[in-house]
Amino acid sequence: MNSKLAAYGGVDHMQQLVERHAPLVKRIAYHLLARLPASVLVDDLIQSGMIGLIEAAKNFDGSKGASFETFAGIRIRGAMLDEMRRGDWTPRSVHRNARLIAETIAELESQHGRDIKDIEVAEKLDISLDEYHHMLSDISSGRIIGIEDLGISEDVLVTSGDTEGDHLYESQANESFHQDLVKTISNLPEREALVLSLYYNDELNLKEIGAVLNVSESRVSQIHSQALVRLKARMQDWL
Numbered sequence: 001m002n003s004k005l006a007a008y009g010g011v012d013h014m015q016q017l018v019e020r021h022a023p024l025v026k027r028i029a030y031h032l033l034a035r036l037p038a039s040v041l042v043d044d045l046i047q048s049g050m051i052g053l054i055e056a057a058k059n060f061d062g063s064k065g066a067s068f069e070t071f072a073g074i075r076i077r078g079a080m081l082d083e084m085r086r087g088d089w090t091p092r093s094v095h096r097n098a099r100l101i102a103e104t105i106a107e108l109e110s111q112h113g114r115d116i117k118d119i120e121v122a123e124k125l126d127i128s129l130d131e132y133h134h135m136l137s138d139i140s141s142g143r144i145i146g147i148e149d150l151g152i153s154e155d156v157l158v159t160s161g162d163t164e165g166d167h168l169y170e171s172q173a174n175e176s177f178h179q180d181l182v183k184t185i186s187n188l189p190e191r192e193a194l195v196l197s198l199y200y201n202d203e204l205n206l207k208e209i210g211a212v213l214n215v216s217e218s219r220v221s222q223i224h225s226q227a228l229v230r231l232k233a234r235m236q237d238w239l
Contacts, residue, residue: 052079
């Protein structure tokens with residue numbers, strides 16, 4: 001029997017964990033679904049998420065200090081993202097545009113030393129503002145964009161620590177990364193930082209955020225995409 005599982009209470013307790021936290025899988029699935037094309041079925045997300053939940057129940061070690069819900073949430077979301085990436089439907093042009101926008105934002109912000117506006121990115125790319133917003137919409141709907149796409153491991157909040165030395169190093173690295181990430185998010189343009197906070201911390205969907213900001217759901221999607229592209233550009237030293 002898995003030593004962690006045995007220490008935590010055995011098969012019966014694992015089954016109880018899975019049953020108790022099954023609603024968490026559904027919540028995360030619908031949260032991700034709001035950013036995915038209509039062709040993605042919520043049942044597929046739930047199925048992969050349940051596999052992640054079962055793996056979390058098998059491998060959870062309460063002595064590490066994290067709650068099971070935190071640990072399971074990371075594994076569930078990671079399993080869903082892995083499944084989506086294995087069946088990546090995104091045209092190469094969308095990936096190329098995401099990289100181009102990130103590079104352009106990084107270049108302009110380095111030149112000017114301040115937040116760059118939508119229109120400035122569009123002008124640099126020699127396209128209209130509408131075309132730029134359309135690119136952002138394609139990036140948002142064509143692939144999963146999230147904090148995970150900054151290159152963060154799904155286990156960034158819970159290090160495995162195969163050895164004491166590795167555990168100490170990983171913990172220090174993760175702490176430094178999170179400090180830098182929090183600082184970078186706080187320095188985003190106010191509306192972009194607010195959208196990220198409402199989406200990731202408060203777990204509102206795009207429609208609900210639109211109601212808060214009094215803008216359309218599609219505009220929230222654009223702001224969300226630009227915030228993460230800008231964040232990725234500013235976190236390049238970590239990637």
